Amino acid sequence: MRAFFITKGGKMKEQKNKRKALIKDLLDDHKVTRRSFIKRASAVTGGALVLGGAFKPTLRALAQSKETTGAEVGEWKPATCQGCTSWCSKQVYVVDGRAVKIRGNPNSKVNGNAGCPRSHLALQQVYDPDRIKTPMKRTNPQKGRDQDPKFVPISWEEALDTIADKIMELRNNNETHKYMLMRGRYSYMRDVLYDRMTKIIGSPNNISHSAICAEAEKFGPYFTEGYWGYRQYDVRNARCITIWGADPLAANRQVSYYSSVWGDAIDRAHIAVVEPRLSATAAKADEWLPLKPGSDGALAVSLAHVLLTEGLWYKDFVGDFTDGTNRFVAGHIVDAEMFEEKHTHGLVTWWNLELKDKTPQWAAKITGLSAAQIRKHALEMGFAAPHTISWLGGGPCMQVRGAYAAMAVHALNGILGAVDNVGGTQKSNKEYTSKFPKPDDFMDEIAKKGKKHKKIDQRGRLEFPSLKKGKSGGGVVTNNAADGILNEDPNEIKVAIGYMNNFAFSCPQPERWERALAKIPFLAHITTNASEFSWFADILLPDTHHMFEKWGYVKAMGNGYRHVTLMQPIIEPVWDYKTDETEIPWLIAEKLAEKGFDNLLRHYKTYKDPETGKAPTNEKEFALYALKYATQNLWDPAKYKGGDKFNGWQDFLKAGVWNSKPYPHRKRWG
């Protein structure tokens, strides 16, 4: 098997090396056409490009399975990893209620058996002796970096009662807009706490972490191909992969999947990483383009310049000059009438306004790369078209004016015909989960009035347009919420809850958050482990661990599929944790009802078990019924809409994951 792998890999490598030698020859030959290249490349490859998977060794040393012990001592149970937002579907080997080993869930068409090293660390997280094990309250009223909170353990009863009292104070004083919810790592059960609870209490202030994560990335595909979302990349069929400020072998997204196919990809494709830092992926690439931080946009437009002047745009997607003569000559205006576009719009305008002067020499001065390397890389991209990926990561976007860099980087996929194409970029496949019941009927006059206030992050103002899908004020300005709190602009925040977030550590200028959090009179933090954020809390609530202790689901995509993978309580909990997005809001709702405000509890009781029609009567039932409600279209044969088909809830639970249909390439062309 090994010998075969080497032979097969060696063949692909040999073909790739021949392509490289060809490009080297061409660097001095400006007159070569794409057609002549393909002709020569076909001679090299025999007219066919070799595809296929690699053989992987099986690691069995640690598995306490029947195979190795002769007797089944435990059980593989389905789970989900949230060690990063790849959100891989997993299986956990559980012995006597204890998790002992983790592997990829073979039922997932996104990540399959693959996993990354981090997933195994979940075992150390869940049994970490330093987890918060019981609710705690602050006894030092002073708040600050140098103030020991002097936390002491309290009961769940006391903790929840205190939180409900603080919310009732706001309701009784008609100042529910002074309530705030801060979200960090989430599952798709999020709206129970993040949206529904905030609205029914009566506040506009649900603030997510998204603006300090990867939101700006979405500008690239939105303002070029009309798609607001993250992409997946068909690396199995790509011949050239250009990765901009992403590190898929180490971090977001689909680390498990991409790591598992990278060996083959590097044999087949030219892989280049555009990144000031020598990342893990750059270390495993053919080429590293270590440009100056923030200069990605300049590099992208100069690559576009070369692709056009060399006649390497993908004509089946972009179109061509009416007489077949390339008029993209550096410094020269082109008559738009002479170019007939197919699936793109405005290429000639872009050339005339922007690209015509953006030579590699121009970009070299800005990026610090050599003009020769820029030109060579453009040829690598162009000769591989349309099986060539311009892979947009957070690096070019999380900069001042990063949205424009994101657009320039992603637009290369249009020039190269890689959009929605084999060996190119793909959007997410369709999935069929449902939203939770609407909160409107449970929002009383106080709530409606409170909700009308402006949000604490000041989104939509001239300084913070925060465009989402092109709409001003649609997105979040996470970090500016700290200034909003400090300046009481647009209002004061008196009661706040944060969950699985650490804004006092992960936001730029975190000292702003320290001051802001110290200013909030009452702050509760739901978390597995105490953090810098927790230091400022009045109440700490111990959270369940994502992989082993909670009901929930997340969605992810890769390998041309989308999966919806379940989180399930599959081990014996060591301490009395409760789940952030379901159990805790239910318990708060119960307390609020006891104190005379039952709207939230009545709303949550509408999340009925789709199998029995029963309303939940406690937090455990609520968490389970809410999950069954949201995923019913995936597991109920009567509601089947597509993808994997199950015989019912138990069948879905056992598999742990639902997969979409495969990606329909070129469906959006036209």
Ligand code: SF4
């Ligand atoms: S890549 Fe997958 S297995 Fe690794 S940490 Fe991220 S979600 Fe977990």
